[in-house]
Amino acid sequence: MIKTQNLTKRYGGILAVDDLTFTVAPGEVLGFLGANGAGKSTTMRMIAGFIAPSAGTVSVCGHDIGAAPVAAKACMGYLPEGAPTYGEMTVGEFLDFVADVRGLKGARRRGRRDVVIDRLALGPVADQVIETLSKGFRRRVGLAQALIHDPQVLILDEPTDGLDPNQKHEVRRLINELSKDKLVVVSTHILEEVHEVCTRAIIIANGRIVADETPAALEARSRYHHAVTLRFERREAFEAGRVAIGALAEVTAVEFDERELRLTAVPRPGANVLPAVSALVVKNDWDVPELHLEAGRLDEVFRSLTQPLQAEAAGADPFKAHGATL
Amino acid sequence: MNQVTTIFRRELRGYFTTPLAYVFIVIFLVLAAVFTFQVGGFLERGQADLQPFFRWHPWLYLVLIPAISMRLWAEERSSGSIELLMTLPITLWQAVVGKFLAAWVFAGIALLLTFPIWITVNYLGHPDNGAIVAAYVGSFLMAGGFLAIGTCLSAATRNQVVAFVTAAMVGFVFLLAGFPLVLDFVRGVLPQAIVDAIASLSFLTHFEAISKGVIDLRDIVYFAALIVSWLTATALVLDMKKAE
Numbered sequence: 001m002i003k004t005q006n007l008t009k010r011y012g013g014i015l016a017v018d019d020l021t022f023t024v025a026p027g028e029v030l031g032f033l034g035a036n037g038a039g040k041s042t043t044m045r046m047i048a049g050f051i052a053p054s055a056g057t058v059s060v061c062g063h064d065i066g067a068a069p070v071a072a073k074a075c076m077g078y079l080p081e082g083a084p085t086y087g088e089m090t091v092g093e094f095l096d097f098v099a100d101v102r103g104l105k106g107a108r109r110r111g112r113r114d115v116v117i118d119r120l121a122l123g124p125v126a127d128q129v130i131e132t133l134s135k136g137f138r139r140r141v142g143l144a145q146a147l148i149h150d151p152q153v154l155i156l157d158e159p160t161d162g163l164d165p166n167q168k169h170e171v172r173r174l175i176n177e178l179s180k181d182k183l184v185v186v187s188t189h190i191l192e193e194v195h196e197v198c199t200r201a202i203i204i205a206n207g208r209i210v211a212d213e214t215p216a217a218l219e220a221r222s223r224y225h226h227a228v229t230l231r232f233e234r235r236e237a238f239e240a241g242r243v244a245i246g247a248l249a250e251v252t253a254v255e256f257d258e259r260e261l262r263l264t265a266v267p268r269p270g271a272n273v274l275p276a277v278s279a280l281v282v283k284n285d286w287d288v289p290e291l292h293l294e295a296g297r298l299d300e301v302f303r304s305l306t307q308p309l310q311a312e313a314a315g316a317d318p319f320k321a322h323g324a325t326l
Numbered sequence: 327m328n329q330v331t332t333i334f335r336r337e338l339r340g341y342f343t344t345p346l347a348y349v350f351i352v353i354f355l356v357l358a359a360v361f362t363f364q365v366g367g368f369l370e371r372g373q374a375d376l377q378p379f380f381r382w383h384p385w386l387y388l389v390l391i392p393a394i395s396m397r398l399w400a401e402e403r404s405s406g407s408i409e410l411l412m413t414l415p416i417t418l419w420q421a422v423v424g425k426f427l428a429a430w431v432f433a434g435i436a437l438l439l440t441f442p443i444w445i446t447v448n449y450l451g452h453p454d455n456g457a458i459v460a461a462y463v464g465s466f467l468m469a470g471g472f473l474a475i476g477t478c479l480s481a482a483t484r485n486q487v488v489a490f491v492t493a494a495m496v497g498f499v500f501l502l503a504g505f506p507l508v509l510d511f512v513r514g515v516l517p518q519a520i521v522d523a524i525a526s527l528s529f530l531t532h533f534e535a536i537s538k539g540v541i542d543l544r545d546i547v548y549f550a551a552l553i554v555s556w557l558t559a560t561a562l563v564l565d566m567k568k569a570e
Contacts, residue, residue: 048413051568074415084406086336088343100332101414145410 001025002047002153002183006056009042009207016042018207019056024200026152029179031198031215032187035306039207040187041081044157047185048078060153074102077151081158081187083142087131091122091141094130095148102149116144119174135162143171147178154184160193172197191298194218205306219296221304223266227294228277232261233287241286248276264294329416333424334431337398341432346397354390354436358382362443374451379443380461380537384501384529387472392493394429395476396486399564403484412568422561426477426553433469437462457539464536467549468529472497474556481563497529504528 002024009017017039024030034040045051047058049065049072058065063072085094095116099109117123120140125133130141139162146154159175160168175184175197186197194201194215201218203211211218219225232238238261245263246254250271256263267273274293281288341347358379362368366378402408411421447453476493483489502508503524513521525531532545 045409050409050413070415070417073413078410078413080406080409080413082406084408084410086340086407087405088340089336093339097332097336098414101329101416103328103415 001059001061002185003059004043004047004056005058007043007046007053007058008055009039009046009051010054016207017046017053020204020207020209021056022202022209022212024183024185026181026183027179028200029175029184029186029198031194031201032185032204033189033191033194033201033302034187034204035189038204038306040204041157042207043204044078044155044185044187045080048076048080048155049073050080074149075151076153076155077146077149078154079142079146079156079159082161083139085130085138085141085145088129090127090129091117091133091144092126094141095144098145099148104149112148112150116147119147120144121170136164136167139163140167140171143174152182154178154182156184156186158187158189160188160190168193191302194298203302203305210305211301215298216295218301219298222294222296222298222301224264224294224300225267225296226272226274227264227266228273229262229264229290229292229294230277230281230288231290232263233289235261237284237286237288238263240284241280244280244284245277248273248280250276262290329420330424330427333411333416333421334428337425337428338431341394341428346393347432350390350393351436351439354386355439357386357390358440358443361386374447374453376443376447376453376458376461377537379440380465383465383537384468384533387469388494388497388501391433391469391472392476392490392497394433395473395480395493396489397480398425398429398477399481399560400483400486400489404486408568418561418564422477422557422564426473426557426560429473429477430466430470433473434466437466437469454539460539460541461537463541464533464545467536467546468533471500471529471549471552471556474553474560475500478556478560478563481560482567500527501529504530504534 004020004022007017007020008015020043032040032043042051046053047060047065049058049069052066058072060072061075063075065072086097089097092113095113096109099113104112117126120143122137122140122144125137130138133141139159143156143159146156156175160171163171172193175186178184179197179199184197186193188194198215201211201213201215202209203218211221213221230241232241238256238258242254242256242263245251245265248265250267250273251265252268253266254263255266265273265277278291280286281291361382362379366381368378371378399408402411412418444458447458448455472493475496476489479492479496480486480489483492505528509521509525512524516524526548532548535542536545
């Protein structure tokens with residue numbers, strides 16, 4: 001269980017994190033989303049106890065991070081941004097060091113070490129010096145370190161950054177497996193990741209929460225929620241379809257790609273355009289090899305939620321305002 | 327306590343997995359020998375003691391100890407591993423003490439490796455071995471003092487060169503405070519009590535007594551207090567600017 005209460009961090013005059021209050025329960029995988037500089041890492045660092053908040057409190061597993069930092073840190077595993085490690089050590093030595101600091105002993109120490117090495121496929125490099133490894137391996141060493149004591153709470157700051165698609169898939173699968181009995185907080189700016197691993201997403205912009213919902217609810221905010229996209233075989237049908245679909249009462253706009261002969265019918269809020277569109281296709285006997293219903297586009301929701309705020313912040317910046325007049 | 331030991335072991339091993347340890351030990355031993363035999367005239371004096379050896383230790387430490395201490399925290403900062411260390415379930419003090427002890431023991435290993443000079447002097451004559459042991463203890467304490475200063479300055483920066491230069495500079499001030507040149511100069515303008523206070527802050531004053539074989543409790547308290555104060559400052563500096 002993680003609870004934050006009015007969590008705030010100021011750097012000089014800059015408000016990096018502004019009054020965040022949220023609770024995460026076991027079994028949840030919380031995706032922490034935001035543009036670069038939105039305050040994701042700062043928030044995670046405060047939860048992990050690396051930096052002290054300017055105001056507000058954090059409690060992890062019932063331990064207040066300010067009053068009982070050691071107990072709070074003991075029940076969580078943390079992967080800092082960039083997965084820093086001690087580069088001059090070998091993978092095995094490093095994991096042993098973390099296991100020792102975390103108080104693992106005897107058979108459990110050996111057992112957990114073997115488990116994380118196996119789960120993160122570090123076996124072939126266990127005796128190699130960390131700084132000679134590729135970025136993907138180093139990231140996995142960081143993950144292994146966070147998992148070694150089988151923590152109840154996992155805080156992962158951009159866990160898939162720098163991994164190739166296969167490794168990303170593996171890490172996501174790992175997070176999904178872990179989430180059965182743990183609480184995981186993942187920060188990312190890869191939106192497909194949210195869909196794949198998270199049960200809940202918090203979007204922050206300029207240090208404030210602008211959305212806190214399930215990924216499906218976020219997608220439902222999209223203007224593309226329940227939109228229908230179809231691809232035509234022939235140009236004449238495409239042109240006719242553009243006009244006919246655009247005339248439907250349920251459709252608010254038609255977006256199209258003339259080169260691909262693809263068009264998207266964007267529904268009015270709450271409307272369902274699929275029956276009408278498919279009826280048109282059947283009636284006119286168009287040759288449509290592709291037709292699908294969209295759940296919504298997360299990137300579009302993300303942009304619409306974070307950009308107005310960023311523009312507002314940029315407008316308040318005297319340097320930018322001045323630059324525009326030059 | 328366990329955590330201190332774990333951090334201590336990792337840190338000490340860290341010295342020996344890089345060339346730093348070997349380069350440092352070789353240079354320390356060579357310089358110690360050059361000063362003892364060439365500059366100090368160990369053989370020409372015809373006396374069975376190690377004064378010409380210990381006399382140069384403050385100056386050797388002034389240059390060489392910052393080379394050990396500079397990486398202690400500056401490296402953690404620049405590599406980002408400080409974030410890992412500080413989010414492990416340990417207290418700030420355990421980290422500060424564990425790392426400091428590792429550096430101190432490393433300096434102690436380098437000091438112990440000067441044992442051939444002790445064998446030499448025993449082969450050539452009949453020195454007061456009690457006095458020599460006392461001088462070794464004094465030298466080790468002084469190394470701890472220099473290291474504590476260096477630890478604090480290393481914690482204040484992410485740049486190891488800055489950490490080295492500032493540690494050497496502050497160390498120099500602590501040495502010079504007991505130098506007759508400085509003391510004679512201030513004696514003319516300041517009352518005797520302040521002159522004594524300045525002299526009592528100096529490494530030289532305290533080390534000289536011990537290096538002659540006189541272990542005075544006050545000298546030991548001085549070095550212990552110096553180390554504790556600078557380590558406290560280290561913890562404060564780290565607490566204030568951990569993430570920078």
